[in-house]
Amino acid sequence: MSENEKAPESREKCAECSRRQAFVKLGAASLGVTFTGAAVFGYDFLSPNVLYEPSPLTDAGKPDRYPEGSVTQDLQTGLYIVHGPEGIYAMSAVCTHLGCLTAWKPELDMIACPCHGSKFRRDGTKIEGPAPRPLIWLRTYVDDQGELVVDRSVALDRKEFVRT
Numbered sequence: 001m002s003e004n005e006k007a008p009e010s011r012e013k014c015a016e017c018s019r020r021q022a023f024v025k026l027g028a029a030s031l032g033v034t035f036t037g038a039a040v041f042g043y044d045f046l047s048p049n050v051l052y053e054p055s056p057l058t059d060a061g062k063p064d065r066y067p068e069g070s071v072t073q074d075l076q077t078g079l080y081i082v083h084g085p086e087g088i089y090a091m092s093a094v095c096t097h098l099g100c101l102t103a104w105k106p107e108l109d110m111i112a113c114p115c116h117g118s119k120f121r122r123d124g125t126k127i128e129g130p131a132p133r134p135l136i137w138l139r140t141y142v143d144d145q146g147e148l149v150v151d152r153s154v155a156l157d158r159k160e161f162v163r164t
Helices: 003-046
Strands: 057-061 071-074 079-084 087-092 103-105 110-112 126-128 137-142 148-155
Touching: 057 079, 071 103, 079 148, 087 148
Parallel strands: none
Antiparallel strands: 057 148, 071 079, 079 087, 087 137, 103 110, 137 148
16 A cells, blocks of 8 residues: 555544544533533522621610600601600601601691601601501610610500600
8 A cells, every 4th residue: 555545544534533532622611611600600509698787776866866846857767756745756767558758747747658648647646548557666765875776676566755
């Protein structure tokens, strides 16, 4: 056999080897990408997804900040701090109908919900509107440093006042 006759056969063998090697490399790369993606999603699945909520305790400042007869709305915490003749108390500013943030209307001496028209007295009792319940009273106390603290996680069944 001459070299010319062997050359096409060896060329096919080399071409076949390189194609096979290309497919092996392509398969290995595909498996690598698959395992990397699985590892990333597995890590994301196993890592804790924690939502850190703000503390339910709100420091409302010194009680003398609130003059008698005042209704103070804190928009950041969604609270009303009211200083009535019996003492200081806190209520949620969230309407009991659909959760809208209510607003104090001093000219009308009432709390009004801008969403669906519910109206409340300064003690949170419902005057009119679709709200099913009065505004929620929240636990209020004076801490050791003399600061007024509102615990938004404790809803009160009966009215409690902080005497100053």
